[in-house]
Amino acid sequence: MSADEARPTIFALSSGRPPAALAVLRVSGPAAAEAGEELAGAFPPPRRAGLRTLRDPATGDPLDQALLLWFPGPGSATGEDLLEIHAHGGRATVDALLRTLGERLGCRPAEPGEFTRRAFENGRLDLNGAEALADLLAAETDGQRRAALAGSSLSGAIVRWQEAVLAASALLEAALDFSDEGDVAEAVDVAPLLRPIYREMHDLMARPPAERLRDGVRVVIAGPPNAGKSTLLNALVGREAAIVSPIAGTTRDRIEAPVAIGGVPFVLTDTAGLRDEAADAVEAIGVGLARDALAAADLVLWLGTDADVPAGPGVLKVATKADAAPPANAGLRVSAVTGEGLPLLSGLLVERARALLPGEGEVALNRRQRELVAQALDDLRAAMAARDPLLAAEALRAARGAFDRLTGRAATEDMLDALFGRFCIGK
Ligand SMILES: Nc1nc2c(ncn2[C@@H]2O[C@H](COP(=O)(O)OP(=O)(O)OP(=O)(O)O)[C@@H](O)[C@H]2O)c(=O)[nH]1
Ligand SMILES: [Mg+2]
Known part of the structure; x- marks a missing residue:
């Protein structure tokens, strides 16, 4: 059995509290197809809605008529097989569906943020994307909503920073490899590669912090x-x-x-x-x-x-x-x-x-991001100032480490628990 097959299949009500016109239930994981087929029969083609009668698999009793959407992994929101059920939003209907799913082997109720956590673990979004999503769900004003949308573009910027630092590292390593013992790559200057991203990160740090927009201006x-x-x-x-x-x-x-x-x-x-x-x-x-x-x-x-x-x-x-x-x-x-x-x-x-407050549509850094960008800035400064290419290479390695923590590639369990705990169940 592969690690993926060992993963529990999770389910939750992803829409608001019943009663409502509709209820959206999501089932994600390796057993999603099997559980869904027992409930609804054959699925519609991937990413197409299909109307199905949902039945209690034990008795054959109809539970509801619902739209089904099937997103096979890895191209789904969670990165694994994902079934979306758009059912009627009455309390009894939702309860019956959740109960039926819960009784299925390998299906268990999702914890808060667990769908998003799986998306993160499967590389569907990085930590900054997850934070931006949490902010978007918590947004109460238009400005917060726009800032959350802008926040997801930080991930793209980090990819560029990582590329520039990697290019500079490669330059240094090559020079170190090819130089004679006594003549260690004096000609290598990584500053032209690093200066543009240094400036960009520096400007980002000077902007108003994201927390003020999230928590409110204190008057x-x-x-x-x-x-x-x-x-x-x-x-x-x-x-x-x-x-x-x-x-x-x-x-x-x-x-x-x-x-x-x-x-x-x-x-x-x-x-x-x-x-x-x-x-x-x-x-x-x-x-x-x-x-x-x-x-x-x-x-x-x-x-x-x-x-x-x-x-x-x-x-x-x-x-x-x-x-x-x-x-x-x-x-x-x-x-x-x-x-x-x-x-x-x-x-x-x-x-x-x-x-x-951060300008409209501008990326603003939260406290976690500011700390890591500040560390990376220190490392870049050290790399540009170092006369010894060995020291410069070491400083760039440290900067790459800071970027990895920024994207969550080197995130700790505590950090992930704290972030994903901010989400509601079903997200
Ligand atoms: N006419 C008038 N009275 C006001 C106005 N604003 C407040 N008051 C009155 O001034 C008194 C004090 O008001 P508060 O708002 O309790 O004053 P405060 O500064 O909070 O007082 P403390 O909490 O004791 O420091 C109350 O009797 C209010 O009704 C106003 O604009 N016009
Ligand atoms: Mg008072």
């Missing part, structure tokens, strides 16, 4: 007690996320509210009012948390006086209670009561946030 609302911070948060997110009261010191914890404004993902954070003399120990803790939040913010909405504006970039001054009180600062006047200034403030936030 912290800060200022003295009773300034109207919680009221402003509620107005911006359009729901009562934070308690509002006329008592100074109402907010003690950090309150985070994710929201999409103008298609841009934000996490707005309401904080305890900043004052030196906190009323009690709990408020003092809240003030400490507020200062931490300020330090980690991408943007700050400052509701206090001009004199107290916190240091750092990305501070927008906002003068609240425009309907009732004199402005606290020279910033934008807003009122939660009349709505004055709120659309303008939302617009300003979106404009500032866009500058902090």
Whole structure:
């Protein structure tokens, strides 16, 4: 029995939770054909839909009428034999089909991300492609969706980098092979081969990180007690996320509210009012948390006086209670009561946030990718600077190792578990 035959055949509901008009079930693995034929009889030709009656193989009872799609491996999404069943999406139908598949020898329910993991293991996509796919499935805004689509093009860039480094390595090895002992390949200069990809990787590192688009731009609302911070948060997110009261010191914890404004993902954070003399120990803790939040913010909405504006970039001054009180600062006047200034403030936030996010359709690196690209950049720099071709060859070998970890060719089990665990069952 080959290793492939030993692999369990997995199945799952790949579409959303029933009831729904349709349910898409997928069966992948060496026993997919056998299980499917017992269920549905002869398959339609590969990659063509065919209507079949599905039957319980034990009793012959009809279970459903469904469209079948047959993708023989290795040219399928998972790289192995893959059957797609487009059935009716009622709960009882889906349950009956899953139960029947589960009772088949060699078929077991798939774990989260297992279909994608098999695609990765069978070379259908690399680790970056899998990450881009996970981002695409998690995308809630248009920008996230576009970035996820752009992310899959990183794999192509890495192939080019690998080729350039391999060409440089070959040049060095050849020179080392042919040189005399005393005259070690002084004429070999790999820099012209490496400089273009070095520049490309360097530019990519300078771009805004992918996490900010995935997790949202962090906007912290800060200022003295009773300034109207919680009221402003509620107005911006359009729901009562934070308690509002006329008592100074109402907010003690950090309150985070994710929201999409103008298609841009934000996490707005309401904080305890900043004052030196906190009323009690709990408020003092809240003030400490507020200062931490300020330090980690991408943007700050400052509701206090001009004199107290916190240091750092990305501070927008906002003068609240425009309907009732004199402005606290020279910033934008807003009122939660009349709505004055709120659309303008939302617009300003979106404009500032866009500058902090990856450009539309641009590849952006996530933390894992940045660490590995940074390592490869160090190695390339060392290779270009090395006078000794042996050292240069060694540095290029290290760069190739970093690329292998980037594509997942040298990925660890823990890393793979963490990534594929992000997927839902059926993907
Ligand atoms: N007239 C008017 N009152 C406002 C406005 N915004 C907030 N308030 C009132 O100001 C008081 C304090 O509002 P909060 O939003 O709780 O203020 P805060 O800055 O979160 O206060 P702490 O959490 O205690 O630091 C409440 O009574 C609000 O109703 C506004 O735009 N106009
Ligand atoms: Mg508050």
